[in-house]
Amino acid sequence: MKKIIIGFPESKGLARNVAKKAGVEFSELELKQFPDKESYIQFNADLKGKKVFLFRSLDDPDAKITQVILAAYTAKDLGAKKVVLVAPYLCYMRQDKRFRDGEAVSSRIIAKLFNRCFDGLVTVDPHLHRFKSLDVIYKMKTKKITAVLPIADFIKKNFRNPFVFGPDEESYQWARSVAKLVGCESDVLRKHRYGPETVRIKVKERQDIKNKDIIIVDDVISTGHTMMEVIKDLRKMGIRKITCICTHGIFADNALKKIRRLGAKAFSTNTIHNEVSRIDISELLTKEIK
CATH class of the missing domain: 3.40.50.2020 (Rossmann fold)
Structure with missing residues (x-):
């Protein structure tokens, strides 16, 4: 046929x-x-x-x-x-x-x-x-x-000392698979959602990640509230190199600009065309x- x-x-x-x-x-x-x-x-x-x-x-x-x-x-x-x-x-x-x-x-x-x-x-x-x-x-x-494999390949090519976070238990198995392919450590964050745009994230204090390239991996970045809460907590811990990576970059409500204002970078695959869809x-x- x-x-x-x-x-x-x-x-x-x-x-x-x-x-x-x-x-x-x-x-x-x-x-x-x-x-x-x-x-x-x-x-x-x-x-x-x-x-x-x-x-x-x-x-x-x-x-x-x-x-x-x-x-x-x-x-x-x-x-x-x-x-x-x-x-x-x-x-x-x-x-x-x-x-x-x-x-x-x-x-x-x-x-x-x-x-x-x-x-x-x-x-x-x-x-x-x-x-x-x-x-x-x-x-x-x-x-x-x-998209685990192309995301892992992107991390290996662009980050020298990565550490992968999954923003919640739901995403952690997926984030852990990425970390395993990259050959780096990973951990999970604790997320509590109180509504469509109200999220609280608990980041466990860790001294061993302060000089790492922190990669927060999730399937979708929509409004970006989850990512922004994580970035804020990591900043309080003195971490400077933070990157958000997702399969689907919707970036609603100027989410990409808001993430950048917090001093973090963001990348996505090209399932949805956007200015940071660099992962093919x-x-x-x-x-x-x-």
Whole structure:
């Protein structure tokens, strides 16, 4: 079965790179928005009988979800044999239970929508907390890729004396895997969340890390409140070299500027394009397309 990668406009750089490495046909989807905010899409390639990979990260998700669903159904109308969503960042995964009466469990709802129109899903480091795997909510064939290796390679190339922190118990197993690949020590911080933007972090006093390159590793930096609390506590301990690294750099509410104002650096993979997305995950995605 012939394959084709269809890149949405803001994801075309990574999508085209993956297509080139995989030796697969690439085409950019034409996407417009009318004055009333309705979306217009048009395919500019022959899809008949092909396995179509729709390539789009789902940050800033609400309009994007509608557009990928329109694209999926249109691809099938145009004769695509299979349609696979390649979403390096998969949205709405953090609301995985009903915390208060009346709340939407959005992760399950989005999964139901996607189950109806896609034959497969490829994503990178999805937020799996209460779900043991994507298969709990997704009925299609899914593939979860981890960015642990390219993040570890980036740390090895750019930091001489690293020490890796995971900001909470949930992220520590992941951060520990990064540290193991780097060949350095790691530790976990204690996080207490009191609301969407209220976080308290407890950093244990350690004399042996004061001259280290401190790397705080997490799956997502969204508003950056967790990272900023950690940075403040580390500063109080006299630590100067602090870097935040994540798979998905959303950097909402000027989070990147705020992190820099505290004297720290930040880097992310290129699952979401931003000014610090220096860690390339195209090789990981290529293996799933070939």
